[in-house]
Amino acid sequence: MKDERVKVAVLGGGAWGTALATVAARGGHHVALYARDAESVNDINLNKRNERYLPDISLADGIQASTNPADVLKDAAIVLAAFPAQAMRDALGGIASHVPPSASIVLCAKGIERSTGRLISEVVAEALPGHAVSALSGPSFATDVARGLPTAVTIASTELETADRLALLLSGPAFRCYSTDDLVGVEIGGALKNVLALAAGAATGRGLGASALAALVTRGFAELRRIAQALGARPETVMGLSGLGDLMLTCSSPQSRNYSYGMALGAGKPLEGLPLAEGVATAPIAAEICAKRGIDAPIIMAVTALLARHLTIDEAVTALLNRPLKTED
Numbered sequence: 412m413k414d415e416r417v418k419v420a421v422l423g424g425g426a427w428g429t430a431l432a433t434v435a436a437r438g439g440h441h442v443a444l445y446a447r448d449a450e451s452v453n454d455i456n457l458n459k460r461n462e463r464y465l466p467d468i469s470l471a472d473g474i475q476a477s478t479n480p481a482d483v484l485k486d487a488a489i490v491l492a493a494f495p496a497q498a499m500r501d502a503l504g505g506i507a508s509h510v511p512p513s514a515s516i517v518l519c520a521k522g523i524e525r526s527t528g529r530l531i532s533e534v535v536a537e538a539l540p541g542h543a544v545s546a547l548s549g550p551s552f553a554t555d556v557a558r559g560l561p562t563a564v565t566i567a568s569t570e571l572e573t574a575d576r577l578a579l580l581l582s583g584p585a586f587r588c589y590s591t592d593d594l595v596g597v598e599i600g601g602a603l604k605n606v607l608a609l610a611a612g613a614a615t616g617r618g619l620g621a622s623a624l625a626a627l628v629t630r631g632f633a634e635l636r637r638i639a640q641a642l643g644a645r646p647e648t649v650m651g652l653s654g655l656g657d658l659m660l661t662c663s664s665p666q667s668r669n670y671s672y673g674m675a676l677g678a679g680k681p682l683e684g685l686p687l688a689e690g691v692a693t694a695p696i697a698a699e700i701c702a703k704r705g706i707d708a709p710i711i712m713a714v715t716a717l718l719a720r721h722l723t724i725d726e727a728v729t730a731l732l733n734r735p736l737k738t739e740d
């Protein structure tokens with residue numbers, strides 16, 4: 412499929428960074444991974460495992476993990492930025508001087524920056540000025556990807572040629588990358604599906620039934636489409652892997668941390684100590700963006716109120732069902 416081998420630097424030693432490092436190593440690339448946690452680094456280098464984030468999964472040969480960003484980034488042609496969305500600005504800021512000027516940056520996180528309302532590709536561009544920034548997104552659980560199960564994602568760059576090249580370099584027999592130049596469309600789908608997964612999980616956790624779940628996800632998708640359109644995304648992107656595809660995955664499986672977080676919320680269980688759920692930070696800023704732009708997004712508003720404990724789930728459901736009747740759009 413490809414015969415070019417490059418150095419891929421992965422930033423972030425969590426579930427997604429480790430899974431993507433495995434994909435790149437399976438593709439024959441020279442792969443280095445930066446993690447701040449020495450235990451994870453040793454586990455990857457000595458045991459080909461990252462038990463903390465991907466238990467019971469054997470990683471590919473040849474991943475060189477390090478706590479030293481300079482070593483990891485030296486001569487990298489592709490940098491996969493896999494820090495959590497809200498940590499991206501600070502984490503990249505601390506290591507920006509080590510990123511080679513010609514490196515192509517691929518954002519792998521899903522979210523909107525809580526403090527500024529910026530898309531994370533904008534945050535990356537600000538943290539690493541002068542670099543081309545692309546985004547990799549789509550329905551892809553890290554555990555599935557690390558196990559080598561079949562997965563398809565989208566790589567977006569404002570320059571289609573860049574996305575095409577990255578798709579060629581990162582695709583493998585079980586990891587198929589499509590390309591697009593609709594960066595905003597790809598990012599907004601990935602960010603908002605996490606918020607809607609919180610709603611879907613909460614409905615399941617509260618025992619509202621399969622019909623309610625289908626209604627919630629469908630009407631949530633209508634909100635996602637409205638917001639994406641307002642931000643300039645193309646409709647076909649929203650209907651694709653990074654939009655509808657990832658929404659379907661994340662709103663249907665407790666394998667999703669956002670869905671699981673929502674389930675705990677809906678069931679009234681404790682939320683402290685649960686794994687990363689990006690939708691928790693994205694919901695309030697998405698709600699703010701909608702309020703500012705006059706976009707009708709009652710489910711996103713309800714999730715935000717639920718997270719802030721301004722509303723119980725039963726109150727949220729009553730409010731959603733008793734809105735004035737309207738045409739379906």
Ligand SMILES: NC(=O)C1=CN([C@@H]2O[C@H](COP(=O)(O)OP(=O)(O)OC[C@H]3O[C@@H](n4cnc5c(N)ncnc54)[C@H](OP(=O)(O)O)[C@@H]3O)[C@@H](O)[C@H]2O)C=CC1
Nearest residue numbers: 424425426427428448494495496498502520521552553687
């Ligand atoms: N997991 C998945 O299935 C997928 C995740 N994603 C996206 O990827 C992004 C990362 O998620 P994921 O890897 O799963 O998250 P995890 O919680 O598994 O891992 C987060 C990693 O980021 C590190 N980290 C956090 N803050 C910093 C910082 N300031 N400096 C350096 N390292 C930092 C953590 O280090 P430490 O261990 O030291 O805390 C940890 O290694 C998210 O936006 C998520 O939506 C996208 C697709 C699939």
Ligand SMILES: O=C(CO)COP(=O)(O)O
Nearest residue numbers: 549550551552667668669
């Ligand atoms: O983005 C993901 C799958 O595409 C992972 O979802 P969670 O972050 O909810 O686990």
